[in-house]
Structure formats: structure tokens, C-alpha cells
Amino acid sequence: VLVGRDAELAVLDALMTQARAGAGGVVLLTGEPGAGKTRLARAAAGRAAGATVSWGACRESEGAPPLWPWTQVLRRLGGPGITAGAAEGGAARLSPV
Numbered sequence: 534v535l536v537g538r539d540a541e542l543a544v545l546d547a548l549m550t551q552a553r554a555g556a557g558g559v560v561l562l563t564g565e566p567g568a569g570k571t572r573l574a575r576a577a578a579g580r581a582a583g584a585t586v587s588w589g590a591c592r593e594s595e596g597a598p599p600l601w602p603w604t605q606v607l608r609r610l611g612g613p614g615i616t617a618g619a620a621e622g623g624a625a626r627l628s629p630v
């Protein structure tokens with residue numbers, strides 16, 4: 534059971550409705566470790582009937598490729614291959630392969 538997230542789910546449902554109408558965007562969920570960010574995101578995704586949902590996640594250990602979560606998201610959507618170029622000066626860029 535998801536406890537105490539009705540208000541957040543209502544906001545996310547409304548944003549999903551907007552996204553279906555073509556007004557996409559980015560939502561950032563922030564909170565302490567274990568606060569329930571992933572759980573809320575999964576609940577919101579589960580309510581988005583018919584929508585395609587793609588997940589990516591950071592690794593807790595070091596050594597992940599640059600932009601790794603986004604590489605996973607795009608790969609799982611099955612589109613053209615995308616790779617993250619080497620980081621230069623702290624910045625990396627996704628490029629088609």
C-alpha cells in the first residue's frame with residue numbers, strides 16, 4: 534500500500550494528462566535516501582495506462598558510463614542507438630550511433 538502520497542499522485546496524474554495532450558516536461562522528485570522517490574515514480578507510472586514507460590537508474594558504485602541513466606532510458610525505448618561520448622570538462626553529450 535502506498536501511504537500518504539495522494540497529493541503527489543494527483544499532481545503527477547495531471548501532468549500525465551498534459552503530456553498526453555502534447556505538453557511534455559520534466560518532473561524532479563527529490564528527497565532523502567529511502568524517502569520514497571522510486572516508489573512514487575513507479576506508482577505514477579502504473580497509473581499511466583497505455584503510456585510507454587522507460588526506466589534508467591544510476592549506479593551506487595563508481596565507474597558507470599557518462600549519462601548512464603539516459604542511455605538506458607533511450608535504449609529501452611528501442612529507438613536509434615545512442616551513446617554517451619567521453620566527458621570533457623565534466624560534460625558529456627549523447628550522440629547517435
Ligand SMILES: Nc1ncnc2c1ncn2[C@@H]1O[C@H](COP(=O)(O)OP(=O)(O)OP(=O)(O)O)[C@@H](O)[C@H]1O
Binds near residue numbers: 567572
Ligand atoms: N508512501 C509510501 N508508502 C509505503 N511504502 C513506501 C512509501 N514510500 C516508500 N516506501 C517504501 O520505502 C522504501 C524506500 O522507498 P524508495 O526505494 O522508493 O526510496 P527512494 O527515495 O527511491 O530511495 P533512494 O534515494 O535510495 O533511491 C521502499 O521499500 C518503499 O516501498
Ligand SMILES: [Mg+2]
Binds near residue numbers: 570571572
Ligand atoms: Mg530510488
